[in-house]
Amino acid sequence: MGKGITSREEDYSQWYIDLVKKADLAENSDVRGCMVIKPYGYSIWESIQQGLDKMFKDTGHVNAYFPLFIPKSFLAKEASHVEGFAKECAIVTHYRLKNAEDGSGIIVDPDAKLEEELIVRPTSETVIWNSYKKWIQSYRDLPLLINQWANVVRWEMRTRLFLRTSEFLWQEGHTAHATRQEAEKETLLILDVYADFVENFMGVPVVKGKKSEGEKFPGAVDTYCIEALMQDGKALQAGTSHFLGQNFAKAFDVQFTGKDGKLDYVWGTSWGVSTRLIGGLIMAHSDDEGLIIPPKLAPIHVVIVPIFKSDEELERITEKVDVISAELRRKGYSVKYDNRDTHKPGFKFAEYELKGVPIRLAIGARDLENGTIEMARRDTKEKKVVPFDEVTALIPPLLVEIQANIYQKAFKFREEKTTKVDSYEDFKKLLEEKGGFFLAHWDGTQETEAAIKEETKATIRCIPLDSPEEDGKCMYSGKPSKRRVLFARAY
RNA sequence: CGGGGCGUGGCGCAGUCCGGUAGCGUACCUGGUUUGGGACCAGGGGGCCGCAGGUUCGAAUCCUGCCGCCCCGACCA
Structure with a gap:
């Protein structure tokens, strides 16, 4: 074992922290919940950026940059979206500091209160759709295929280097289309790009699938994802691609005139991967001596x-x-x-x-x-x-x-750790003993999903796109099911 | 935000119960010998013991308040 590195067997999460720090990838900052990405770690991120950026460009996307600050009113426009992020937003309320009268230091100037608070973006759908409203009039303006590389802030209670930090780096793509079919196609195209990248650059096999209602992105109609398996048998969501339907177009009143002269709302997608990929890269391949980087x-x-x-x-x-x-x-x-x-x-x-x-x-x-x-x-x-x-x-x-x-x-490991189960008893037993991915029948209800999560801490990672139709019975409720879904405990 | 733990040279820790002016390992600096799997010897520098009060002749140690970090839970990419 490497000097000063906890072995995976002894304590997997300590092993992970040891690697990140000892290999000089990143460290905790004195700013709560935030990390400093050190040159060696940042270099991996740069390689990820380069690889993905080329793939985005090759599929017709262009880069742009939108503001870090989002007026509160923007966020409020899409109901389920606000609700999804409300609990983890950083809010700017003032724009000036001053010296305290009593000489105790610098204080926020109470006279410099913003009329409207600004939210530090947790994601940019709202600012971007606010711009799209101005950019889109006709079907000739579509599709709009834009990506941005940016930082976002989600006020996390508990953070882990790369896997979950209050501020993180990512790319977010936001596209607008004239038809539902085209937007759905885009959503899946990007899912393929992500899977291709994660498998061929990062060397991590993934399962492509669709999120259940309970797990999807707030504001999306459908959320697709790629799920990877870590060496401790837990799943990591490595990327998401959302079909937004007309939700944001309606919230921001983005309409276009079609060839037929009729006015209609635009169809949207959004998709992203973050510095979390670096965490996945480490946990998928590395050993007790240190990192293994593809x-x-x-x-x-x-x-x-x-x-x-x-x-x-x-x-x-x-x-x-x-x-x-x-x-x-x-x-x-x-x-x-x-x-x-x-x-x-x-x-x-x-x-x-x-x-x-x-x-x-x-x-x-x-x-x-x-x-x-x-x-x-x-x-x-x-x-x-x-x-x-x-x-x-x-x-x-x-x-x-x-x-x-x-x-x-990594592929072989995942194969070994993917288990088909038909009874809830087997599921619970093997989840404890073996871990990993489980393919099981589910009745499709949120109640069952929630009950299983409550009882086992395992969630439905996705409904795999390639899972064949197969008649079966929900392992929990016994109700009929048409296909197996992927369960796992997740990061 | 609930439960637990911890703040002492850069890092990892001992000392705290039982108050007497800070120590170990490692890293660092200098010189020398070394170099095929984490070298060795000698010498040296560095800490108002998380912060603020209090008790005391005297506080890392006792008391009060605050802050921060880590782990476990609830929430999340």
Whole structure:
């Protein structure tokens, strides 16, 4: 086990916190509920942004930016929406500070009260639809396919680094369409983009599905999601895509004239993923030695550690290393040469394992003599000595293999942890003993869903899109059911 | 917001019951020896003990109030 890292077996959530802090991804800020994302962690977020941003652009979306502040009246326009967020909003009430008369410090100037309070956005549907009203007159203005990268604030009672913080970073897409079909298609298109990204970049397999009435986004007609399974058997919602129907168009009076000259409300979607993905990435792959980051998101692909006894030896090693790092960089890989003489090689090995660098090369005097270099992969811990001249050719396919292996491992784990159950007794028993995903029949009522949640803490993660029609009986009520839904305890 | 725990050099902790002016590990700095899986030796710097009152000759320690953090629950991406 890594030094100072709690093992997963001993305490999974402490293990997670240890990794985030020790691998230098993030730390708790002195600002309650907020985190500082450190350079190494932010670099992962930048890779996520780059990957997703390209996919959004490739599917016709463009980026824009809307205000952080939302007038209270905007939020109030869509009833279920306000209700959904009311309990966790930060509110700006004043716009000026002043020195206290008694010299006790700086106070809020009571004379500088805002006429209308501003809400720090918990999400931007309302400000954005307020703009869309001005932008949309005709079917020719549609569709409107806009995304924004932003921060949002939800006043959380209990926070966990990356998984739940009061302020977090995300992207939120907001689109407007002329027809219901088109908006529904967009909702599912984005769901596919998310699933593609999470599986192929993050190496985390997901279940695509639809949320139950009880779990959907306030203000949406339908909420779709991708659900991932963490190593402790709990589910993590990794992304959501909402079909908003005409709810926001009606709330903000966004109408357009169709080809037929008739006036109609616009159809909308919204969708988002957040820095929470980083939490999922950690919990899906990493081990007791530290992070395991898939190559496609790794801030550093290859780290090179020289093993030397003298300056002269280091110079000879550096000369050789410069050749391969230049070549790897030319091919587009991120390479770090750690030639510090203040730490021993063993220390560096442990450090880069902790940080999840996919490939480590080590080269010393022995290798110089033999024309070799040691190549180690983080995911399997496998080490082998290879000819120096071949190493740059070996790395690209190895990175591909590591990416694939990480996914395969997570996929296999999910398969093993996905259980079909037909009785409530089995469900409760296996939920405790085994954890993971459960496919079970449900009568479709909110009452049953709530009762199961109350009794077991497990929720319906989604109604999987690919689940086949199958006659069965609800495991709780015994009423007829047409298909199985996905249950799990969740983050 | 309810229940529990904790605030002491950067980090992790001991000392608090039983008051006497702060210690350990680690990290840090300097010098030397080391370097193929988290080096060693020697020397050195750093803390008004969460904050504010009170008791006392004297408070990290006792009393009162406040603040913050962590864990468990309810709510949530």
